[in-house]
Amino acid sequence: MTDPCRDQELTELAALYALEALGDDAQRQFTRSLETASASTREEVAAFQDVVQELAFSGPAIAPPASLKARLMARIAQEPQEAAEATGFTFVRSKGVAWQELAPGLSMKVLFHDAAAARTTMLLKLAPGGTLIGHRHPQVEEFYVLEGSCVCAGEFLQAGDYHRAEADTIHPVTSSEQGCLALVMTSSKNEPIR
Known part of the structure; x- marks a missing residue:
């Protein structure tokens, strides 16, 4: 059973939630609260999203x-790789690798x-308003x-969402209004689309 007072509170915060402007803890709490919200409240939140x-x-x-592609590939080639130790493990420390700006x-x-x-x-970090050029995938690309x-x-993706693009697919421009940090596993031979 839904709580009408709680639904009213969720409805009042729906726009801020959709904009991810509530703060991390409040965003998570709001997401949990949606599980027990009324259908009309969930629909209103979806409309804002x-x-x-x-x-x-x-x-x-x-x-x-x-x-951009030439600079990206040159930077990847220059990036030092830690040799896998005899154990077969590779570790990369967060402070051991610098961020590289590819474009504004x-x-x-x-x-x-x-x-090989x-x-x-x-x-991959997109600043608020940032974009990633469209590109063709010669291999599978995974994006978390x-x-x-x-x-x-x-498609709108937010923290925790996963996307997989199969080989021989084309991504249009990827953009972020509020900023985005993603883990990407991709081919170093992606072809930019103009």
Whole structure:
């Protein structure tokens, strides 16, 4: 059974929740509260989330510089890799790898690069308003949102959401209104789409 007073409180906070403006603890509490909210309250929250998703497309698209892929691949190749010890384990310390700015609003931190398999595991950070250029995948790409939110392949993703793009697929521009931190496992041979 739903609590009408609690539903009213959730409805009043729905817009802030959709904008992820409540703060981490309040966001989590709101998400838990939605599980017992009325259907109409959940629908209202979903409507606000739809509006927030559309906001991502309301601004003009800003194309990254044409040299982005070349700079990205050069930086990946220069990134030192810790040799796997005899145990077969590789450890990367958070302070041991610097963020690299790829374009305004777009940074990466390479965690591992397998040159033989042309695979890279990285943290990708989109600043508020940041974009990642569209690209073709020669191999599978996996994308897990750790913090914030983004619009990827037309879908709104937030912390905890996972996306997989199969080989030979094309991602349109990925954007983030509020900022996003994602763990990405992808090919180092992705082809930018202009």
